[in-house]
Amino acid sequence: MLVPLLLFLAGARLLAAAFPPLPRSYTLRLLQTSTFQDGGVDTEGLGLLDDIELGVLEHRTWAIRFLQPWVRPALPRGDWDAIEDMVRIYLNKFHHLVWAGAVEKGVPFPFVAQCTAGCELFPNGSSKAFAYVAYDGRDFLSYDMGSGTWLLRQDTDLARYVRETLRNYTAFTELVEVLFNSTCVDDVDIILHYAKEALERQVKPVAVVFAKVPNPARLLLVCRVTGFYPRPVSVAWLRDGQEVPPGPELSATPPLPNADLTYQLRSILAVAPRDGHRYACRVQHSSLGGRSLLVPWGNSGVILPAGLAAATVVLVAATATAVVVWMRRRRKYQEMDDSERSSSVRSH
Known part of the structure; x- marks a missing residue:
């Protein structure tokens, strides 16, 4: 798994370097919601480029279902396969860690774990990755990509236990870094050029x-x-x-x-x-x-x-004049028609 992944990352960096600088900042955000119940875990996932929905995770297979026609052509099929493999490995490890922690600490089921992770690319070529974890809708942990450490977002026994578990489970932390600090940055730089038309769309209010x-x-x-x-x-x-x-x-x-x-x-x-x-x-x-x-x-x-107010006033005035003329003509025709009917009655 490691050799193909390194080759994939190297190729993505070479391809990304061929594109011109970005005009503004862009953010790729992956949203994960995992509901833990007595019978198992139910996970939903959504990928966003700024506010554009890129794809969702299929409920049972964790395969990526693309929501925009230009997303799949942005990367070769082999690259998407590698990303899907990493996502599946990440989710399996995440579910195992959270489930084990809940059992160890006697956390009652059901509960919801939410994750927001991704990367932001800046016009000067720099980038910033981020990862946040919430528990039942409240901030729980975050990962500092710069220092490579998990930080408490709430000071509870459960949060401290999960943080210590993650510190000892270096394989999971390394996967998070690869997925969001390397793969995310390189792939977004490529996908942006396929998403240009959608990102530059202008709709008037x-x-x-x-x-x-x-x-x-x-x-x-x-x-x-x-x-x-x-x-x-x-x-x-x-x-x-x-x-x-x-x-x-x-x-x-x-x-x-x-x-x-x-x-x-x-x-x-x-x-x-x-x-x-x-x-x-x-x-x-x-x-x-x-x-x-x-x-x-x-x-x-x-x-x-x-700047168009004067033209609008003229248009309204012209419309009003046309309506007046039309009403006068209609009244005239109606009077003529009444006159003809009266003449017809007298002639009989």
Whole structure:
């Protein structure tokens, strides 16, 4: 196992070195959830490149099922086989260690162990690997790749026991280092160039402003922004054209994922009803090409990119004129039709 693995790592490093520098930081994150019960262990796994789902572990075989069409072609089949072998060895050892520790310390079943591990690549060519372990949703242990030591995230008898066990079980620690400090870094550098189109995808936001009235003395203006990608976005409120500074009257949700790999959020501004000011929600996002999306309160169905407001007014005016003309013509035709019907009745 060791010789093929070393050859695999050497080849990956040579291939990764052939690519140009990265424009920004990228993170590959592997998420593992293992539920320990009296009858065995149930493990789920998910791989993410930033916020893009790369693949999942098949429930029974621990084989990788790819979720993006460009992931498999990024590496030869033999490389994926080597990665799957390492993942299986890692999971087997992890399950054995945790199960033995739970029995030794009398930990009641069931319980859940969660792991987050991966690596981050920076534009200057450096990288940082990380590994964290949680127990029933709380931080438990972390691994310091620089010093090669396991660190306590909670000071309990169980955490100290597991840390000491891992210190003595050097084979598992070496596997963690190889998997996340070497293989992860080299493979991400290659996969990034296949993922370029997905990572550079730009989807424009859609915004609407509406109001909630929790009580007669308080009006909540809500700016709902949705359907945008990538995740970074700036949402601000303007009062009479000036940005409202941070304060207790302002609140917002973090960007939350939609089912189609876009994001949404809400920004809320508390105001007094009929305070005499004009309000608008301003959205800034990379997909808008340097422009801003302005949604005024009182006309929340219209989304106005900055610089296009005049054109929008002209379009609305033209539409209104066309509607008036159409209504006049319809009335005229209706009057003519009524006149013809009246003449027809008299002729009979």
